[in-house]
Amino acid sequence: MTVRRRRPLYHSHTSPAFTKQRNPEMLVSPSTLNIAKWSRAEFVFEAESDPSHFTQSWVTATFSNGDDQKVVRGFYDDGGRFLLRFMPQSEGIWTFRTESNIASLSGITGSVNCTPAGAEATGPIETDETFHFRTASGKAWYPFGTTAYVWNYQSDAVQEQTLASLAASPFNKIRMCVFPKHYTYNFKEPQRFPFPGNITDGFDFSRFDCAFFHQLENQIDALKDRGIEADLIIFHPYDRWGFAEMDAETDRRYVEYLVARLSSFSNVWWSLANEFDLLRKKPMSFWDGVFKQITADDPYGHLISIHNWHNPPIHYTSNDHWYDQTDPLITHASIQHHDLWFVPGWREQFSKPIVIDECRYEGDVDCGWGNISGRKMLNLTWEGVCAGGYVTHGESYLSDDEIIWWSHGGRLKGESPERIAFLRNILEEGEAKRLSPWKGRSHSQWDVTIGHMGDDYWLLWFGDSQPGFKLLTMLPEGKEFAVEIIDAWAMTVERVTGTWRSGDRLPLPGRPGIALRMTAV
Numbered sequence: 013m014t015v016r017r018r019r020p021l022y023h024s025h026t027s028p029a030f031t032k033q034r035n036p037e038m039l040v041s042p043s044t045l046n047i048a049k050w051s052r053a054e055f056v057f058e059a060e061s062d063p064s065h066f067t068q069s070w071v072t073a074t075f076s077n078g079d080d081q082k083v084v085r086g087f088y089d090d091g092g093r094f095l096l097r098f099m100p101q102s103e104g105i106w107t108f109r110t111e112s113n114i115a116s117l118s119g120i121t122g123s124v125n126c127t128p129a130g131a132e133a134t135g136p137i138e139t140d141e142t143f144h145f146r147t148a149s150g151k152a153w154y155p156f157g158t159t160a161y162v163w164n165y166q167s168d169a170v171q172e173q174t175l176a177s178l179a180a181s182p183f184n185k186i187r188m189c190v191f192p193k194h195y196t197y198n199f200k201e202p203q204r205f206p207f208p209g210n211i212t213d214g215f216d217f218s219r220f221d222c223a224f225f226h227q228l229e230n231q232i233d234a235l236k237d238r239g240i241e242a243d244l245i246i247f248h249p250y251d252r253w254g255f256a257e258m259d260a261e262t263d264r265r266y267v268e269y270l271v272a273r274l275s276s277f278s279n280v281w282w283s284l285a286n287e288f289d290l291l292r293k294k295p296m297s298f299w300d301g302v303f304k305q306i307t308a309d310d311p312y313g314h315l316i317s318i319h320n321w322h323n324p325p326i327h328y329t330s331n332d333h334w335y336d337q338t339d340p341l342i343t344h345a346s347i348q349h350h351d352l353w354f355v356p357g358w359r360e361q362f363s364k365p366i367v368i369d370e371c372r373y374e375g376d377v378d379c380g381w382g383n384i385s386g387r388k389m390l391n392l393t394w395e396g397v398c399a400g401g402y403v404t405h406g407e408s409y410l411s412d413d414e415i416i417w418w419s420h421g422g423r424l425k426g427e428s429p430e431r432i433a434f435l436r437n438i439l440e441e442g443e444a445k446r447l448s449p450w451k452g453r454s455h456s457q458w459d460v461t462i463g464h465m466g467d468d469y470w471l472l473w474f475g476d477s478q479p480g481f482k483l484l485t486m487l488p489e490g491k492e493f494a495v496e497i498i499d500a501w502a503m504t505v506e507r508v509t510g511t512w513r514s515g516d517r518l519p520l521p522g523r524p525g526i527a528l529r530m531t532a533v
Contacts (some may be wrong), residue, residue, distance in 0.1 A: 044105070045122075049129040050136070050148065052276045053098045057110075057117055060091035067221045067265065071096060071112040077104045077126070082311040086110075087272040089438030090222040092126075099275035099312055100126035101135070101148070130391035136278045137241060137315060139343055143365050143400060144446050148278075152444035155367055156393075156436050157185030157243065157404040161286070163421030164231045165202045173236040174421030175234055181424060182433035183405060185241040187283065187369060190228070190270065194252040196379070197414050206266070211253055217262045236279040243281040243327045243369075245319075246270065246302075249290035254292055263298075267305055275310045281373055282306055282314055283346060288335060296335070303341040317346035319369055337362045352392055352461075355399035356449035366401035368392075373418055374426040375408030382408035382418065387501065387525065391475045394433055394500060394527065397439070398463035398473040400449040405432060434503040438471075438529070447471060452486055462486055468532035480522040484530075487514040491532050505529070 039221060044503050047053050057071065070262035071086040071094050086096035092118065100106055105125045111121040118411065129135065135148025145153045158181070163174045192202045201211065204224040209215030232242045246267065251257050258266070274280050284302050285291060285433060306316060337345040337358075344365040350372050358366050373382040374389040389405065407426045408418040415422040438446045448465035459477045464470045467488040487490075487493060490513040495518060499503070502525075511533050512518060518525060 044125050046125045046127055047100065048127050048133065049100055049103055050133055050278045051099070051129075052278075053100070053124050054276075055086075055096045055098070055122065057086070057094040057096070058092050059094065059114060059117065062091075062220050065094070066269075069094075069112070069114055071110055071114070071117050072106040073110045073122070075100075075106045075108045077102060077106045084108075084276075084311055085268070085272040085309060087269055090220075095273075098124060098275075099276040099278060100124060101312065102126065103128060117279075134278075136312060137281070137363055139315070141446050142363060143359055145344075145365060145447070152440075152446075153184075154436060154439050154445075155185050155241075155402045155404070156182050156432060157187060157241075157367075157369070157402075158183040159370070159373075159404060159418055160405045160421040161187065161189045161245070161248075161419045162198065163419075164188055164191050166415075166420050166422075170415060170420060171231070173423055175238065176270075177417075177422070177424045178235070178240055179238045181429050182436045183429070184239055185243055185281075185404070186235065187245060187286070187518050188241045189245045189248055189286065189403065191248065191251065191255045192253065193248065193250045193419060195250040195376075197416055198250070198419055201518040205253065206255075215254065217258060219349070220269055229273070229277070232274065232277050232280065236277070241279045241281055242277070243283050244270075244274070245283045245286045247284065247288070247291060247294075248286040248312070249292075257293055261296075263302075264305065267302055268309060271306055271309045275312055275314065280314055282310070282316040284316070284318040285476055286319050287348070288318050289321050299335060303339065305409055307341050310428060315343045317342055317344055319346045320348050323349060337364070350392075352395040352401070352403070355396060355401040356451075359400050359449070366396075367404065368396050368401060369404040370406065371396075371403055373406030373408040374428050375406075375416075375418070376410055377408045377416070379408075382406070386431075389426070389428040390431050390435075390500060390525070393428070394473040395461045395475060396436060397435065398447065398449070398461040398471055398527075400447050400463060405429065415442065431500060431503060435500065438498070445469070445471075450486055457486060467491065470528070470530040472530070474520075474524070474526045474528075474530040476524050478523050478526070479520050481520055482518045482528070484512060484516045484518055485513055487512075487530065489514050493530040496529045496531075497521065498529055499525060500527055501525040 014104040016385055061283040073084050073096055075082045080102055086094050089095045106124040108122055112118040137145055140146035147153050198516055206224055207215040207217055208219055208221045235242050263490055320334050344367055345362050346367050346369045348370040355366050371392045372384045374384055374386050375382045377383055393403045396478045406418050408416050409425045446465055450462035450464055461473045495512050
């Protein structure tokens with residue numbers, strides 16, 4: 013095969029506005045591309061157009077900057093175009109050289125000058141201090157996520173409404189699927205799929221529908237533009253098209269292609285599956301292999317997890333059917349469970365951040381997972397935070413147009429989002445909050461969830477309990493504390509007169525939804 017252009021063309025991507033079309037006007041061909049740290053460079057190589065490139069051809073590049081080296085996999089974008097994307101994570105001149113099983117695509121060289129990140133740039137999200145998160149720029153980051161599984165498959169109007177709703181919400185992460193979803197309220201046939209074809213004629217699993225991926229990339233960039241992480245669900249069981257039962261080689265090639273296309277997006281997380289244990293034809297060894305494949309192919313080390321359906325065990329045995337969250341390749345535990353009492357135990361057992369990505373949804377659908385009140389959703393969010401973990405929001409209110417947030421996005425209707433924003437603000441204001449669950453034992457404390465940072469900062473959540481007073485026996489001896497009563501539903505903070513010590517009897521309002529913030533004087 014012959015190459016039409018030996019020198020690559022260059023794309024530079026920051027965070028474009030949400031569009032349905034790519035941006036060819038960004039194509040330039042300098043000797044060295046200047047690009048800010050954590051932004052995305054795209055290199056375009058052209059060869060003869062041949063669909064066999066999807067399965068038979070490969071191209072990689074080794075990027076070097078001093079002792080720092082990244083091996084980046086390219087991919088075929090159809091029409092004779094091979095693309096290779098790079099996200100520099102350190103400043104300076106990065107040089108690269110390609111390798112390929114197409115001789116004319118091998119040995120191509122180029123360079124990228126990585127300039128300092130912009131003032132607002134955060135970079136990818138990382139784990140921090142074992143149980144928490146931070147931005148690559150070093151700022152504490154708190155996952156207040158939501159779920160809209162297939163918002164990316166909806167009409168342009170619904171997608172735009174979803175993005176507007178997210179921009180006005182407290183949510184900085186969204187769980188979303190790559191494949192379409194077959195489930196209650198999800199019976200409309202999508203227009204495009206990751207593979208070319210349709211449910212009537214079948215799908216060509218030897219190729220990818222690049223127009224689908226162009227749109228997905230624009231959607232991920234649109235989320236980035238709004239400060240939102242894309243927690244991408246790679247597999248799920250709710251399927252009528254055959255995507256949940258592809259053969260092993262197709263699965264492998266799909267994962268490889270997905271990582272090659274999307275790992276350079278700074279706001280991507282990898283979620284191997286939603287409810288992986290319902291994909292009954294995929295054994296544990298399959299998931300082991302996918303974890304190894306992604307972590308080997310992703311040069312940037314994005315966050316990666318796997319999500320369950322069956323209730324997780326408290327302690328593992330050889331007969332358990334829940335993925336071992338202690339696996340060092342897993343960056344954080346993504347858990348489905350309705351009882352947040354287990355969070356402290358999971359922290360100790362897994363030694364990594366605990367994210368309850370599904371605990372039930374605020375809504376009124378005829379499903380037990382989707383009909384709790386806004387107060388209950390808020391209660392679970394507060395409880396998870398004070399227990400030292402994090403909780404993902406969900407909403408499933410019935411709608412005449414059957415546009416339900418949990419799956420389609422659209423418009424948020426619930427009572428919890430603005431109150432979750434109030435909690436997020438409490439965590440984000442002032443110094444970084446690295447809460448740990450209180451390990452003290454007292455007969456008078458079982459009705460309250462207590463989080464603290466050392467001896468000097470305490471956050472107590474009473475939830476549905478409504479005591480008229482509280483004995484402050486959890487506080488350390490010899491210190492005085494300023495005490496504030498937080499009404500999480502009314503979104504008010506009231507400073508209590510004076511200072512308070514261990515064992516003092518603190519009067520409380522005697523109503524649900526109250527928290528205490530106590531700070532050492």
